[in-house]
Amino acid sequence: MIGQDTAADGCCPGLLTAPLDEDASVELARVFKALGDPVRLRLLSMIASRAGGEVCVCDLTPAFELSQPTISHHLKLLREAGLIASERRGTWVYYRPLPETTDRLAALLTRGAAPAPAGARA
């Protein structure tokens, strides 16, 4: 839901080398804003550290002193930012990381990155 298909993305040259297009800044800010909360940061971290497997909400909730709806709300924001994905299996919902998005951010924040040389838009 970020910029996987927005052609005017300007994602690749990196944030630190070119002045960053206005549309791109809006898209990008959406993702950074999703990371701009301690709870969401910890949630993402907990989910991503299980790089192969998934985590169900029932495992995440007790780690915080917050109500279950609040955790669910934060997970929704992370999902809408394209940072995680969810899948329901039986009674439980399992969350897993979407590394492409964090990879993209890491590349953007890396100096002189220019990660995708030729039109590697996919």
Add this chain to the structure above:
Amino acid sequence: MIGQDTAADGCCPGLLTAPLDEDASVELARVFKALGDPVRLRLLSMIASRAGGEVCVCDLTPAFELSQPTISHHLKLLREAGLIASERRGTWVYYRPLPETTDRLAALLTRGAAPAPAGARA
């Protein structure tokens, strides 16, 4: 102003491999929150693209359709997040990037980074 000297930082193992300490998440969220606004993202981008030199506010303000105090406010947030630094020279104030912070973020978002193998704290 982020975590250059907070010992309980946990900055190094990377966000995606270990569950991320609670204090660290607060510090880190502060930086991401600073990036979670299109205007600040563009400001940082404009400043960082002058990697060697500086930019004065008078060059930044006209690029946006916002009042000068608003730009000043955003610059202050970026400064408090440790992403940029400012220096007054005569009438003008020049801003320059602080790459250490963005480097740190990039490392945190990189999978399997683990840049500091053994207890390389500081």
Add this chain to the structure above:
DNA sequence: CTCTTGTTTCGACATACGTCTATGTTGACG
């Protein structure tokens, strides 16, 4: 079908955030 458990959605509310105008502060120049 009903009941129980896990999860999401819905309103409501307090606080934080982005923006503005007005005012201060700092330095250059007569």
Add this chain to the structure above:
DNA sequence: CGTCAACATAGACGTATGTCGAAACAAGAG
């Protein structure tokens, strides 16, 4: 000293965000 220009700060205002409790939804068990 007075005035002007560049930035910063202060206060105000509307909107967004984080949180909750209550209710709705989904799926398995009896």
